Amino acid sequence: MNNNLKDRVSIVTGASRGIGRSIAEAMASLGAKVVVNFSKDEVGAQQTVDNIISKGGLATLFQADVSVLSEAQELIDYALDKYDGIDILVNNAGTTRDQLIVRMSEDDWDLVLKVNLKSTFNCCKAVMKPMMRKRYGRIINISSVSGIAGNAGQTNYSASKSGMIGFSKSLAREAAARNITVNVVAPGFIPTTLTNDLSEEMKQMTLANIPIGRWGEPHEVADAVIFFARDVSGYVTGQVINVDGGMVMF
Ligand code: NAD
Secondary structure: OOOOOOOOEEEEOOOOOHHHHHHHHHHHHOOOEEEEEEOOOHHHHHHHHHHHHHOOOEEEEEEOOOOOHHHHHHHHHHHHHHHOOOOEEEEOOOOOOOOOHHHOOHHHHHHHHHHHHHHHHHHHHHHHHHHHHHOOEEEEEEOOOHHHHOOOOOHHHHHHHHHHHHHHHHHHHHHHHHOEEEEEEEEOOOOOHHHOOOOHHHHHHHHHOOOOOOOOOHHHHHHHHHHHHOHHHOOOOOOEEEEOOOOOOO
16 A cells, blocks of 8 residues: 555646645655646746755646636646546635625626636546546545635635535545545635735634634645545545634534
8 A cells, every 4th residue: 555645646726826836745745746737827836846846756737727627628638648647636726706795796606616616526527537447546625614614705615615515525425436535625714825815804803713723834734635645545535624723613
């Protein structure tokens, strides 16, 4: 059994910065060959690849807007051509358009559902046949505690992140017999570009609700992803791990 990720081929969507970069770097540090996906920020994605290569890891980058099915398919095809198989898929690409529902436009709703939820469908659909042929796969979807507990101003985001959880549980049932696991990591508050727009008041209110008393770090989310990515977690599927300092407990 492979207890690190040596020679595993891993795709991380939206890995040009933030949590995705941290996941890509953590996987490469354990020996995975990582495809760093980006949609617009090539400079950031190249930085992720350079960080990995400078530490002796293996990584390559590929541009694709994963919210578009044909582009998600191109990403999967690229990895298949380059590495002859895909072992791990991390659906990390995500975005927000926060607004109270009375002010939320249809475009704000559609975009967030498309980038967060449809991209997960797109990449999973494209990767499923190759993983089934290989009789091996680890799919990890990055949701959010907002998708579990809800958050005012985030009806679109919470719906997309809840949707990812239901999607993952259903796919976990479909894929289990082929030795493919599907799990979810739900971060709490991790300071990144995504959270830049939150007001200081909102950040302090959030902090007051975190029992551990601090915000999380991207590498702490990556550590949970690594657990699901390893061979040793093969008997764990359809599960959600919150990485949120205890913000949401059930
Ligand atoms: P981020 O904005 O820094 O990173 C998001 C990444 O996704 C960016 O690299 C962006 O370019 C990429 N992306 C967006 N749309 C894309 C598309 N269509 N195709 C390909 N890539 C695309 O934010 P982050 O905080 O690093 O978020 C990473 C994931 O973690 C997201 O799914 C987010 O919802 C989730 N999350 C973050 C937090 C947090 O507090 N930061 C909390 C809960 C969940």
